[in-house]
Amino acid sequence: MPSSRRGASLALAFSVALGFGSAALAQVPVKVGVLADMSGIFSDIGGKGSLEATLMAVEDFKRLPGADALAIEVVSADAQNKPDIASNVVRTWFDSEGVDVLVDLPTSAISLAVASLVKDKNKVALFTASGTSELTGKSCTPNSVHWTYDTWALAHGTADAIAKAGGKRWFFLTADFALGHSLERDAAPVIAANGGKIVGSVRHSTDTKDFSSYLLQAQSSGAQIIALANAGGDTITAIKQAAEFGITAGGQKLAGMLLFISDIHSLGLATAQGLQLTTGFYWDVNDQTRAFGKRFAARNSGRYPSMNQAGAYSAVLTYLKAVAKVGSAKDGAAVVRAIRDMGPFEDPLFGRTQLREDGRVIHPMMLVQVKAPSESKGPFDYYKVLATIPADQAFRPLADGNCPLVK
Structure with a gap:
């Protein structure tokens, strides 16, 4: 078993095939990797809840017109809050397992460690759980999307x-x-x-x-x-x-x-x-956030979503829309550009949202x-x-x- 599978008993995997569409339209494979703290001090704010939020995003994307163009698989692993372990997981995912996009990434140290690797492999990183503003400063990349908050x-x-x-x-x-x-x-x-x-x-x-x-x-x-x-x-x-x-x-x-x-x-x-x-994010702001919060809690032992878990949902849903627009997940920088080209849009959880050229997603x-x-x-x-x-x-x-x- 590869070193990236250490802690495999805590890792979860889930795959969803979104229909088959018309015979003329071949399905586009998309593999999402949720790399989170599944067992440590940040597991409550991300962890298995971020995986659950990602699966909810896949389910909701499935309901959209044209969703059957994508064949989506979701895998996850425990980052153990260690940059070296996280980097090994990411390399294995990219080199051997066909992962196209990373989600969560529980610490700033991990995010800074993998950002250049994501760029080199032309994948996408959705930083929904890390905070350092350096990710949209001197360490910004055309493949990085910093979604939820920053310092x-x-x-x-x-x-x-x-x-x-x-x-x-x-x-x-x-x-x-x-x-x-x-x-x-x-x-x-x-x-x-x-x-x-x-x-x-x-x-x-x-x-x-x-x-x-x-x-x-x-x-x-x-x-x-x-x-x-x-x-x-x-x-x-x-x-x-x-x-x-x-x-x-x-x-x-x-x-x-x-x-x-x-x-x-x-x-x-x-x-x-x-x-x-x-x-x-706060679940009790409006009808949409309340509906999401209650649905999430029903699947998460009664615990309502943190802003990181809400960020995982919104970032993955937006990413999948961008992949559908591009027609492939293989050119990560092109998918990020497609998100930016959406311009300001109404996100169901974060409100008026826009991706800037530095990779910063801005919202209220x-x-x-x-x-x-x-x-x-x-x-x-x-x-x-x-x-x-x-x-x-x-x-x-x-x-x-x-x-x-x-x-």
Whole structure:
């Protein structure tokens, strides 16, 4: 068994043949590879839920006119949050198994590691779970689509709102990998622009179990805001231990720079209430998002979709439409151009959406606040929307990213 199949007991495979169409129209093969964290600290925000969302996208594409032109197969593997393992999976998928497109890609380090490989093989990467804004900056490629969010958008949503509300002195608790570095870097000028100052920072390894020494440094720093520039299980652990240390009770506030609805569910509203965060998707916004959220939850043990899982659905559905338009999945750059040529379109989950030439998908983002337990009326009724940030303001201006594709 190839090394890319390590953890095969956690990997899932599913193939769907979308009819046969007319005899005159040969089916176009398309193979989708969901490369996600299936077992680690990011599995709740992507993982098997991203695979389920991808299968839902395939099912919904099947209902569209002309869908029988494509023969679609979906495979998946556990990235184990390790760039070397993820890269080995991708090479095997591309060289031996005919995978055309990657979805999810759970960390920024993994995404940066595979982006050049995707370009070299002329495939497509749908970055729906990674955050670093470098993917549409100096590391942009004509084969990359950064769909859901990025660190620039999160910083300019959450940090801007908190700084304008009076949070001037900040301490950063930062994961020591690409995502954490990007979150802190992109937030710093926003804080400074609002008259604020970063009074200290500390970096921690991924999957840290004990944040006590870091939290004590933050507590003694004199900061008003302790910014958590991490994600998934690390964010949950840090917030829980901050509560145990009485940090918020003592007057300091936590700022989750990257939080997901699954994190809020794990924390509980009693602990998470009042937290502000920026998100690209919330299931309870309109009739379409509610329908998707309830359908997803029915297939996912009652858990509603994170923005990463929603991103996997929308990105795959759009990708399949582009392949149908091109007539082949073999020229990845041509498929990405076809998505860009769609111009602004109405995505069922993200609203008005457009792919820019740097690979950044722009759509509205939302600043939300976690409800108090008394405000929640049912399962996963966790957010109240404070503001909607228009697409043209939610993401870094095209000219500021230094993407070599931008003329």
